[in-house]
Amino acid sequence: MRKAALFFILFLCTINAQDQGAKMVPDLRLELLNGKKITLQSLLEKGPVLIDFWATWCEPCKKEMVYLDKFHRTYVDSGFTVLSINQDTPRSMSKVKAYIRSKRFSFLVAKDPNKQVAQKLNVQVLPTTFLVLPDRKIIWQHVGYLPGDEKDIEEQILKALK
Amino acid sequence: MIRRRTPALIAILLFATLSGQLYFSGSSNLRYGESKTGQLYSESILNGNALLGNFNSWFQLEFSNPPELGRTVNGLQKFRLEYNTANSVFKFGDIYEIWGRGLVLNQYEDQLVDFDNSLTGISIRNQWNESLDWSIISGYRERHRLFGADANYTLKSLSVGISYLQSREQHLFEKFVPSTGYVLDSLMVTHRVKDLRTEYFADWYDIYVEYADKRTYDFNTDSIRSFYNGGGQGFYSNLNIYIGAWALSMDYKKYSFNISEPDPFSVADNYSGIFSFQRPPTVIREHTSRLLNRITHQVNFDDEVGYQIELSGPVLSDIMVLANYSKTSRNDVWNKIEVPNDTTNIYFHWEWQSVESTGLLPLTETYSVPFEELYLEVEGFSFNDRLHYRIGAARTIEVIDIFDHRITDTTRNIMYEEAGAITFPTALDWNINKRWNFEVKYEYQEFKKYKRIINTQTGIDTKESLFATPVQYNAFLSLGVSHSPGWSCALLIDASSRLEFGTTPQLDNINTLEKIVSNFIDLENRWIALELRWNITNSHTLTLTYGSQQGGILCSNGVCREIEAFEDGFKFTLTSLF
Known part of the structure; x- marks a missing residue:
């Protein structure tokens, strides 16, 4: 019990010692649906990146992705990128590319079948969204999706592009 | 540790x-x-x-x-330290890796069904050059000591991978000692899995093929019991074809890691099949419907052949259609045959024997334990994207168990359990204005489950329902309203006309919501709950649930758990990201 208390104190102290802007993303190594390998850093060199964790079985994720695609198309010329990281396991992985193609989504889709990338960003529920600046700092994060949340997402993208 | x-x-x-x-x-x-x-x-x-x-x-x-x-845990559950260089990643601690599509290694944690097959040890991954990457793992989990290596070579759109995984396991089993009865014993077993895979990407199609071979060796020759040192193979392939915005996806599996007779109890001590680090694709559709998930086919990764075909695409700019068909069966056809006693040579007992192999494709005949599902879905937006709808229909047929299958020249004696269902999942979202949204989900299911007995000798041909009525009618209704980004609220009504014989009936306590709803609808078996979700900030969400929730089988990633019903109570969940 003492050990548990010690952990919690240490944990809370560490969190309180930093502000939200100081949260950093490690340089993620990712494999895209077409087999190409990229790093997050290579995308950040162009501008801010919105990272979205989703899966084909997640209905709110699919609703949100319609808007994310719009944002990607609208702001890609300003250096903005949407990077969606798929959480489907091998049992449904084969459907991911078909889904993306049939929806004509233009953003980047990476694979994370055993949730190792999600674990690095402490993702617990889907969808979870992070907006990352070129210096790898997270300026905004959002858990879940309710219709209407896309207004806030766009506001944050515009702030990041300023 | x-x-x-x-x-x-x-x-x-x-x-x-x-x-x-x-x-x-x-x-x-x-x-x-x-x-x-x-x-x-x-x-x-x-x-x-x-x-x-x-x-x-x-x-x-x-x-x-x-x-x-699962079990009670207090303290540090998992820990991993990683060191990253430009081309390499070194990991120490709890390791999760996936090679290929999981025929050789697929490690993950799923808290929903309390599943975790991670490894405590080390992992090294290196990108040797633009084309070649390799990795090794070594460590232990419970009674397994693992070592494995994996390499991938990529040349433009073609990639080839090769893997080897070995585990030394202290395998536990119960042995019978005449003086004391059953006692726990163990023996050392070595599992070796070799895997080869290739993938090719083109503009209008992509193809994936993987083959795994597993061998099991028992080195403890002094054991009182003699065990079969067996092995088997697994094959998985996937072909996707894209024509414009249309996609045709085809999956095929032939898992024959441990072909066994239909009696599920006969494999209890058999270690030569798939082990917990292998989690291949299920090759059946993964549903989001609550009622369809309850009747999900429990995949037999040791012994199953099957395929899945899915066609999806837009018919108009705002309407998407999807058709999915999946079919599986066991690898062999089994029949119970009279076997003579060794000493007396008198016909003595019946034994399962494989009489025919199904070949490359699954069979429909009862004695191959088939499963078949057709799912159709229409999804789209209307009224300037303010209305989103999804209408589905599924037909599912499955032989769950075969108890007896004896066919001689003169008689047929068959006994099996079969289930069939027709399900209609629907969902409707209405965006009232920029922030307000109203959602209705309604699912309806007609479910049959029965025991079929045919005996031509006695003239018996019965189809005995496992419910009190021939058909069980299930329905699920969810009425929700949400206001972005603050909160959402949903009333969940789950109802069933008749429960299966042998399952625990709903208790007498009726929660307040059920009392209110019973004024409008008369439901015999119902589980009603109210769920409130409050997004305190962008990173903190509080969910409160009051009411009852039906229990049953919950499956995720081919792992299934029996979940108890939750009767008249509160649930509280606080999720935070910081």
């Missing part, structure tokens, strides 16, 4: 925090539930990541007493 890890973790965190170079992030999930039937759980899970230069550490703390599923 936890005791040894704890001081190390504290030291690392303290050092890094004091040095001021540490970037820390984490998440927590606090869950509490209590029902009138005595169900109680209290779970707190904390995930943390610390980033310090090229080092990255991840840990998970759990405090549960008791958890909703």
Whole structure:
């Protein structure tokens, strides 16, 4: 019990010692649906990146992705990128590319079948969204999706592009 | 192990925090539930990541007493330290890796069904050059000591991979000793899996093929019991064809790691099949419908052949259609044959024998334990994208168990359990204005489950329902309203006309919501709950549920668990990301 208390104190102290802007993303190594390998850093060199964790079985994720695609198309010329990281396991992985193609989504889709990338960003529920600046700092994060949340997402993208 | 890890973790965190170079992030999930039937759980899970230069550490703390599923844990549950260079990643601690599509290695954690097949040890991954990458793992989990290596070579759009995984297992089994009865014994077993795979990407199609071969060796020759040292193979392939916005996806599997007779009890001590680190694709559709998930086929990764075909695409700019057909069966056709006694040569007992192999494609005949599902879906937007709808229909047929199948020249004696269902899942979303949204989900199912007995000798041909009526009618209704970004509220009504014989009937206690709803609808077996979700901030969500929830089988990633019903109680969940 003492050990548990010690952990919690240490944990809370560490969190309180930093502000939200100081949260950093490690340089993620990712494999895209077409087999190409990229790093997050290579995308950040162009501008801010919105990272979205989703899966084909997640209905709110699919609703949100319609808007994310719009944002990607609208702001890609300003250096903005949407990077969606798929959480489907091998049992449904084969459907991911078909889904993306049939929806004509233009953003980047990476694979994370055993949730190792999600674990690095402490993702617990889907969808979870992070907006990352070129210096790898997270300026905004959002858990879940309710219709209407896309207004806030766009506001944050515009702030990041300023 | 936890005791040894704890001081190390504290030291690392303290050092890094004091040095001021540490970037820390984490998440927590606090869950509490209590029902009138005595169900109680209290779970707190904390995930943390610390980033310090090229080092990255991840840990998970759990405090549960008791958890909703699984065993009570208090303290450090998981820990991993990573060191990253330009071309390499070194990991030490709890390792999760996936090679190919999981025929050889697929490690993950799924708290929904309390599944975890991680490894405590080391992992090294290296990108040798633009084309070649390799990795090795070594470590242990429970009674397994693992070592494995994997390499991938990529040339433009073609990639080829090769893997080898070995585990020395101290296999436990029960042996019968005449004086004391059944006692626990163990023997050393070695599992070896070799895997070869290839993938090719083109503009209008992509193809994936994987083959795995597993061998099991028993080195303990002094064991009282003699075990079969067996082996088998697994094959999986996937072909996707894209024509414009249309996609045709085809999956095929032939898993014959351990072909066995239909009697499920006969494989209890057989270790030559798939082991817990292998999790191949299921090759059946993964549903989001609550009622369809309850009747999900439980995949037999040791012995199953099957395919899945899915066609999806737009018919108009706003309407998407999807058609999915999947079919599986066991690899062999089984028949019970009279076997003579060795000494007397008199016909003595019946034994399962494989009389025919199904070949490359699954069969429909009862004695191959078939499963078949057709799913159709239409989805789209209307009224300037303010209305989103999804209408589905599924037809499912499955032989669950074969108890007897004896066919001679003159008689047929067959006994099996079969289930069939027709399900209609629908969902409707109406965006009232920029922030308000109204959602209705309605699912309806007609479900039959019966025992079929045919005996031509006695003239019996019966179809005995496992419910009190021939058909069980199931329905699920969810009425929800949400206001972005603040909150959402949903009323969940789950009802069933008749419960299966042998299952626990719903208890007499009726919750307040059920009392209110019973004024409008008369439902015999119903579980009604109200769920409130409050997004305190962008990163903190509180969910409160009051009412009852139906139990049953819950499947995820081919792993199934029996979930108890939750009768008249509260559930509280606080999820935070920081």
